[in-house]
Amino acid sequence: MNDQSQIRVLCVDDHPLMRDGIGAAIRNEHDMLLVAEAAGGHEAIKAFREHQPDVTLMDLRLPDISGIDAMLAIRTEFREARVIMLTTFEGDAEMQRALNAGAQGYLLKSLPRRQLLDVIRKVHSGRKHIPPEVAMHLAEHVGQDALSKREVEVLQTIALGKRNSEIAVLLFISEETVKGHIKHILEKLGASDRTEAVAIGVRRGIIHL
Amino acid sequence: MNDQSQIRVLCVDDHPLMRDGIGAAIRNEHDMLLVAEAAGGHEAIKAFREHQPDVTLMDLRLPDISGIDAMLAIRTEFREARVIMLTTFEGDAEMQRALNAGAQGYLLKSLPRRQLLDVIRKVHSGRKHIPPEVAMHLAEHVGQDALSKREVEVLQTIALGKRNSEIAVLLFISEETVKGHIKHILEKLGASDRTEAVAIGVRRGIIHL
DNA sequence: TGAAAAACGACCCATTTGAGGGATTCCTGG
DNA sequence: CCAGGAATCCCTCAAATGGGTCGTTTTTCA
Numbered sequence: 001m002n003d004q005s006q007i008r009v010l011c012v013d014d015h016p017l018m019r020d021g022i023g024a025a026i027r028n029e030h031d032m033l034l035v036a037e038a039a040g041g042h043e044a045i046k047a048f049r050e051h052q053p054d055v056t057l058m059d060l061r062l063p064d065i066s067g068i069d070a071m072l073a074i075r076t077e078f079r080e081a082r083v084i085m086l087t088t089f090e091g092d093a094e095m096q097r098a099l100n101a102g103a104q105g106y107l108l109k110s111l112p113r114r115q116l117l118d119v120i121r122k123v124h125s126g127r128k129h130i131p132p133e134v135a136m137h138l139a140e141h142v143g144q145d146a147l148s149k150r151e152v153e154v155l156q157t158i159a160l161g162k163r164n165s166e167i168a169v170l171l172f173i174s175e176e177t178v179k180g181h182i183k184h185i186l187e188k189l190g191a192s193d194r195t196e197a198v199a200i201g202v203r204r205g206i207i208h209l
Numbered sequence: 210m211n212d213q214s215q216i217r218v219l220c221v222d223d224h225p226l227m228r229d230g231i232g233a234a235i236r237n238e239h240d241m242l243l244v245a246e247a248a249g250g251h252e253a254i255k256a257f258r259e260h261q262p263d264v265t266l267m268d269l270r271l272p273d274i275s276g277i278d279a280m281l282a283i284r285t286e287f288r289e290a291r292v293i294m295l296t297t298f299e300g301d302a303e304m305q306r307a308l309n310a311g312a313q314g315y316l317l318k319s320l321p322r323r324q325l326l327d328v329i330r331k332v333h334s335g336r337k338h339i340p341p342e343v344a345m346h347l348a349e350h351v352g353q354d355a356l357s358k359r360e361v362e363v364l365q366t367i368a369l370g371k372r373n374s375e376i377a378v379l380l381f382i383s384e385e386t387v388k389g390h391i392k393h394i395l396e397k398l399g400a401s402d403r404t405e406a407v408a409i410g411v412r413r414g415i416i417h418l
Numbered sequence: 419t420g421a422a423a424a425a426c427g428a429c430c431c432a433t434t435t436g437a438g439g440g441a442t443t444c445c446t447g448g
Numbered sequence: 449c450c451a452g453g454a455a456t457c458c459c460t461c462a463a464a465t466g467g468g469t470c471g472t473t474t475t476t477c478a
Contacts, residue, residue, distance in 0.1 A: 015297070015318045017325070021230030088224070088297075109224045116226070148454060161405020163434065177456050183436075184454095193436080193464090195404045196370020202411065203418050209408050357424060372464065386426050392466075393424095402434090402466080 007032040007124045010053035012044040012070070013086070014063050018109070022057060025113045032120060039063070041070035048074050048081065055124050057116075058103075060087035060094060068094075068101050075102050082123050091205025092141045095134055105129040147188055147206060154181040156207045159198045216241040216333045219262035221253040221279070222295070223272050227318070231266060234322045241329060248272070250279035257283050257290065264333050266325075267312075269296035269303060277303075277310050284311050291332050300414025301350045304343060314338040356397055356415060363390040365416045368407045 009032055011022050019037050026034045035051045038044040041062045048056065056074070060067040071083045084105035085098045095106050104123045107116065108131065119129045130138075147155065150171075157167045164182070168175040182194060189204075191197035201207040218241055220231050228246050235243045244260045247253040250271045257265065265283070269276040280292045293314035294307045304315050313332045316325065317340065328338045339347075356364065359380075366376045373391070377384040391403060398413075400406035410416040 015227070015230075016321050017230035017234065017318060018224070018227055019230070020233050020322065021224075021226035021228070024229050024233050025226065109226060112225050113229065145453095150455065158404060159408050161401045161408065163402065165434090173455085174457055176458060179436075180456075186436080192370045193372065195367060195407055198404055198407065199368050199370065199418050209412050354423095359425065374464085382425085383427055385428055388466075389426075392468095395466080 005031065007055060007120060008035045008051065008053045009033065009120065010036050010038065010044070010047055010051060010056045012038045012041075012047075012057060012062070012067070013059040014039050014061075015059075018059075022116070025116060026120075029117055032117070041065035041067065041073075044070045045073050045077075048078065052078065054082065055120050056081065056083045057086050057120075058083050060085055060090060060098070068098050071098070071103060072101050084119060084123055084129075091203055092137050093146075094205035095138055096146075099130070106134050107131060108133065141204070144190075145188060147185060151181050151185050151188070152206060154178060155185055155197060155201050158182070158194050159201070159207055159209060214240065216264055216329060217244045217260065217262045218242065218329065219245050219247065219253070219256055219260060219265045221247045221250075221256075221266060221271070221276070222268040223248050223270075224268075227268075231325070234325060235329075238326055241326070250274035250276065250282075253279045254282050254286075257287065261287065263291065264329050265290065265292045266295050266329075267292050269294055269299060269307070277307050280307070280312060281310050293328060293332055293338075300412055301346050302355070303414035304347055305355075308339070315343050316340060317342065350413070353399075354397060356394060360390050360394050360397070361415060363387060364394055364406060364410050367391070367403050368410070368416055368418060 009026055011019055011034060013019050013022070016039070023034050023037070026032050035053050036047040038047045041064045044056070044058065044062075058067045058071055062070065067085060067087075071085070074081050074083065082104045083102070084107060085103045086107050086109055087094070088109045098106055105119050105128065107119060111131070115131075122129050153171060154167060157170055162170065164175050164178045167178045171178070185191070185197050186193070189197050189200045191200055198207070202209060218235055220228055220243060222228050222231070225248070232243050232246070235241050244262050245256040247256045250273045253265070253267065253271075267276045267280055271279065276294060276296075280294070283290050283292065291313045292311070293316060294312045295316050295318055296303070297318045307315055314328050314337065316328060320340070324340075331338050362380060363376060366379055371379065373384050373387045376387045380387070394400070394406050395402070398406050398409045400409055407416070411418060
């Protein structure tokens, strides 16, 4: 098989053992080639520029910048870049952002070897792929409107244990406004109090601790 | 090299790709042998009984039961079992429990391939191993007394968004007692309110969402 | 066996929170 | 141009929270 027909793959993950696992899977296939590996986001961008792979496997959480930001950086420079997000389950918010940001696939790391290879081929051929488990989790929250940017900021600050008056100071708004935001947050997330709101926010990947 | 001198290894992880990575690392070494793999805790116990490996690599979080419980089950049956906990960073509480439960090693999945092999050999030779990053995180919380069993239950229920009166009903105690427990929780964790207590509890691996 | 810790309960009291009800801008998409 | 959402602010008020201090009983463990 000549170089033309091989799928050139870049693998980005901060766990060497995981990279080895992915690498082993790919090396066994004669129609694909692992052209580079990266352990971090910046490294990934550099590697992409250098090798311009057909498909990029990108871990969502990396030591330096998030996988989504790395993908965003790559895709603004190379609009045709095809990226598959690979992650141990996070919330629906992360998936949503990844897919909105232009990911062609969103896979869970718990997937069987075969499926990874199938999806690489599928994405390389120009199709998108979202596995049913992931699609289900996304579907669970359609219709429920997302938190606004400001509301996320407030929720993030709540998670720091700040009281309303402190949040007001930190965000340069009045305490009454903070209470207004919190009211909306509780409504939108279906939480009974600020603590549950934080728990739900973390589970859904809206905020991080 | 004959069978006597080979280190027989069992690998337990729910991610096939990670198992592949670990498997590849071990297969390249002539002084060790991967005798079995398992994707879950029960499967791991079954595999251990069957193969009685010298060293077991165990992921902390598994689909069915926790890696610690699986290790506990194995170690009550086979007291000489040597288990290395392998995990993407969790809190100090998890490490503490793992080590108290008899783990001979506690490694982060972000470790380089070589280190894994070194630690397998070290543990097989009867020594324990805790990497410096892990030891540091443990050291950060020595002296700070741990939450009591009841306090953890209360904290876990707080994370569900329950109010004190609801917690009282759920745990069959008076609301005053709940407040007493919460008071101690806030002190011990150094939290300013229940929300921050939950955030800290999750970060430190004391509770899960 | 004796001290320490955990678990339980009660009282008071100031502060915080959340649930109502409003109102005003600004900006964006039909 | 107008509807609607986001963001800002204000008022009231009951309920929840967190801090303090004081007890009892049981369990743990050194």
